[in-house]
Amino acid sequence: xxxxxxxxxxxxxGVSKTTVSHVLxxxxxxxxTTRAKVLQAIxxxxxxxxxxxxxxxxxRTKTAGLLISDVSNPFYPDVILGVxxxxxxxxxxxxxxxxxxxxxxxxxxxxxxxxKSVDGILFMSSSxxxxxxxxxxxxxxxxxxxxxxxxxxxxxxxTITINFESGIQQAVRHLVESGHQRIAHISGPLNxxxxxxxxxxxxxxxxxxxxxxxxxxxxxxxxxxxxxRKAFDQLNQISPRPTAVVAANDLMALGVLWAARNAGLELPxxxxxxxxxxxxxxxxxxxxxxxxxxxxxxIGKMAMRILLDMIREGKEATKAQVTxxxxxxxxxxxxxxx
Amino acid sequence: xxxxxxxxxxxxxGVSKTTVSHVLxxxxxxxxTTRAKVLQAIxxxxxxxxxxxxxxxxxRTKTAGLLISDVSNPFYPDVILGVxxxxxxxxxxxxxxxxxxxxxxxxxxxxxxxxKSVDGILFMSSSxxxxxxxxxxxxxxxxxxxxxxxxxxxxxxxTITINFESGIQQAVRHLVESGHQRIAHISGPLNxxxxxxxxxxxxxxxxxxxxxxxxxxxxxxxxxxxxxRKAFDQLNQISPRPTAVVAANDLMALGVLWAARNAGLELPxxxxxxxxxxxxxxxxxxxxxxxxxxxxxxIGKMAMRILLDMIREGKEATKAQVTxxxxxxxxxxxxxxx
DNA sequence: TTGAAAGCGCTAACAG
DNA sequence: CTGTTAGCGCTTTCAA
Numbered sequence: 001x002x003x004x005x006x007x008x009x010x011x012x013x014g015v016s017k018t019t020v021s022h023v024l025x026x027x028x029x030x031x032x033t034t035r036a037k038v039l040q041a042i043x044x045x046x047x048x049x050x051x052x053x054x055x056x057x058x059x060r061t062k063t064a065g066l067l068i069s070d071v072s073n074p075f076y077p078d079v080i081l082g083v084x085x086x087x088x089x090x091x092x093x094x095x096x097x098x099x100x101x102x103x104x105x106x107x108x109x110x111x112x113x114x115x116k117s118v119d120g121i122l123f124m125s126s127s128x129x130x131x132x133x134x135x136x137x138x139x140x141x142x143x144x145x146x147x148x149x150x151x152x153x154x155x156x157x158x159t160i161t162i163n164f165e166s167g168i169q170q171a172v173r174h175l176v177e178s179g180h181q182r183i184a185h186i187s188g189p190l191n192x193x194x195x196x197x198x199x200x201x202x203x204x205x206x207x208x209x210x211x212x213x214x215x216x217x218x219x220x221x222x223x224x225x226x227x228x229r230k231a232f233d234q235l236n237q238i239s240p241r242p243t244a245v246v247a248a249n250d251l252m253a254l255g256v257l258w259a260a261r262n263a264g265l266e267l268p269x270x271x272x273x274x275x276x277x278x279x280x281x282x283x284x285x286x287x288x289x290x291x292x293x294x295x296x297x298x299i300g301k302m303a304m305r306i307l308l309d310m311i312r313e314g315k316e317a318t319k320a321q322v323t324x325x326x327x328x329x330x331x332x333x334x335x336x337x338x
Numbered sequence: 339x340x341x342x343x344x345x346x347x348x349x350x351x352g353v354s355k356t357t358v359s360h361v362l363x364x365x366x367x368x369x370x371t372t373r374a375k376v377l378q379a380i381x382x383x384x385x386x387x388x389x390x391x392x393x394x395x396x397x398r399t400k401t402a403g404l405l406i407s408d409v410s411n412p413f414y415p416d417v418i419l420g421v422x423x424x425x426x427x428x429x430x431x432x433x434x435x436x437x438x439x440x441x442x443x444x445x446x447x448x449x450x451x452x453x454k455s456v457d458g459i460l461f462m463s464s465s466x467x468x469x470x471x472x473x474x475x476x477x478x479x480x481x482x483x484x485x486x487x488x489x490x491x492x493x494x495x496x497t498i499t500i501n502f503e504s505g506i507q508q509a510v511r512h513l514v515e516s517g518h519q520r521i522a523h524i525s526g527p528l529n530x531x532x533x534x535x536x537x538x539x540x541x542x543x544x545x546x547x548x549x550x551x552x553x554x555x556x557x558x559x560x561x562x563x564x565x566x567r568k569a570f571d572q573l574n575q576i577s578p579r580p581t582a583v584v585a586a587n588d589l590m591a592l593g594v595l596w597a598a599r600n601a602g603l604e605l606p607x608x609x610x611x612x613x614x615x616x617x618x619x620x621x622x623x624x625x626x627x628x629x630x631x632x633x634x635x636x637i638g639k640m641a642m643r644i645l646l647d648m649i650r651e652g653k654e655a656t657k658a659q660v661t662x663x664x665x666x667x668x669x670x671x672x673x674x675x676x
Numbered sequence: 677t678t679g680a681a682a683g684c685g686c687t688a689a690c691a692g
Numbered sequence: 693c694t695g696t697t698a699g700c701g702c703t704t705t706c707a708a
Binding site: 353354396 | 693694695696699700701702
Binding site: 343345355356359360363365387388390391392393394395396 | 684687688
């Protein structure tokens with residue numbers, strides 16, 4: 001009634017553990033008849049090799065950690081699916097860890113992953129610290145970091161950088177060409193790296209399109225629908241009210257959209273709104289949301305591929321540095337100013 | 339440069355591995371001075387015990403698998419958070435696995451989890467087969483199953499049953515009391531157990547409220563927004579059109595809501611809509627969505643707690659059978675018929 | 677073509 | 693109070 005081990009198989013097949021191991025891993029020639037006996041014994045006993053025992057020797061667990069901020073942020077599900085898609089193909093399993101935007105909790109999660117000897121960690125939480133990465137790297141665990149930078153990072157981890165500038169620049173240009181002059185930005189919490197990057201990209205885009213970044217209205221939100229609503233309330237106080245707003249994510253953009261409608265504005269006539277992420281919902285609401293799209297699933301796949309490469313290469317694996325572009329998707333929530 | 343092992347610590351502290359192990363696990367008395375030496379050595383070397391080696395002996399990995407249909411279904415994130423909350427407190431890590439509603443893939447995922455010797459598996463995918471459960475149980479892995487039943491399940495797994503009847507009954511009663519007579523149902527794919535359960539609960543609720551289940555309009559959807567839209571189109575053909583609709587989940591309810599508005603109906607005046615799940619969005623859209631709420635996070639916590647109990651009890655753990663109730667949440671998408 | 681034996685990093689009798 | 697020793701289930705020299 002206990003676990004069937006390689007020894008049981010060996011006994012049943014009348015061979016040594018060594019032989020069983022070799023037929024299992026095809027790691028040396030075995031006579032066809034013995035091979036058959038072994039295979040049959042395996043079948044009869046329902047034997048499954050213990051990954052744990054294997055890991056002890058191979059120093060590989062075929063597991064990886066995925067650190068995110070919070071699964072309920074609709075940015076993540078597609079990324080996760082992408083990660084899982086390539087992980088599954090290589091028989092890797094993924095530990096999902098939510099930091100809840102808490103650095104301390106993040107560190108604990110990393111330590112737990114280290115203890116479990118994951119082969120690698122994908123850092124995709126927007127709450128990041130160098131310490132987390134160090135903790136992993138010092139324990140020979142490969143690391144891929146998404147959308148975060150630190151001067152000490154280069155030699156420790158592969159990085160995937162999201163080029164927000166491309167998409168946001170397209171969005172702003174579209175707005176300006178549509179006659180908008182007063183364009184506001186609703187940022188994420190500015191203690192988050194990614195929120196700063198997006199805001200800077202926005203300011204740069206203004207400049208590139210002949211608007212004065214100094215004059216720009218920037219409201220700090222919480223990346224959630226509610227934050228968008230509140231931001232609209234503030235926006236609505238300003239006179240003259242901005243005619244367009246670029247939000248740091250789709251959730252806040254939807255918040256703006258809905259709050260504006262509740263306030264009696266007609267959209268997009270009275271206010272053009274641009275989101276960022278292109279979550280599923282963006283195309284499903286009405287008016288559908290114009291947004292700066294991220295290839296989320298691709299990002300997930302890419303991250304896991306890079307990680308697997310590093311694992312294969314081993315200790316001195318070269319660190320990749322990839323950039324993914326964003327693109328503006330025009331839908332119904334933006335319109336020429338009248 | 340290699341991993342620091344217990345042996346290194348023992349050497350450095352000038353004691354045996356045994357002693358180190360014992361101070362680590364507080365598993366027998368150790369003289370304070372030696373204890374201090376050991377602790378210092380651990381500190382200096384930055385030693386972390388290998389969970390893999392421990393697992394080989396203890397037959398425990400402090401990991402569990404969580405099988406779901408698809409993370410991008412907004413039902414899951416909160417459940418995941420609940421699971422993680424209690425798992426984290428016990429230093430358990432969670433392998434997240436998406437079946438993508440594919441039974442075969444589900445089985446492969448389970449096998450992979452079995453190979454990795456997870457201590458338990460939480461089955462929360464709506465695509466279930468007895469084979470998956472068997473695969474786990476035969477390998478001494480504890481199992482908790484959510485919202486699925488099978489006569490053979492009892493002695494193998496703990497179960498959490500969602501009592502859809504309570505909430506749906508409340509919803510239908512509310513509608514009937516508000517004067518609705520023609521109430522339609524948009525079900526999930528009827529090959530899914532949970533879709534059948536919800537539909538049956540709906541039919542029963544009709545009966546309990548004096549309506550004829552035989553007459554009921556039931557449209558099969560896909561549990562997504564698009565499915566709701568399509569369902570509305572069908573609904574809209576019917577004459578006289580039902581005055582209310584109960585959808586099998588919030589996503590489809592939103593689809594109905596939006597499609598109806600696009601078709602020129604005014605909501606909730608022309609059509610009352612009830613969802614199921616109470617996803618975050620439900621309270622955020624306007625009109626906000628009346629819905630049958632599930633305590634998702636609670637379900638996650640409960641499931642993980644039950645699993646941990648089973649793990650602690652070991653082999654002959656008693657199987658829990660819990661039921662969680664649902665409740666109707668009245669918002670703006672339903673209204674008295676005029 | 678096959679096996680014996682050592683060892684991965686740890687725990688747990690059993691002795692002292 | 694501490695150490696020796698024998699494994700956990702597997703892979704991998706080294707020998708035959």
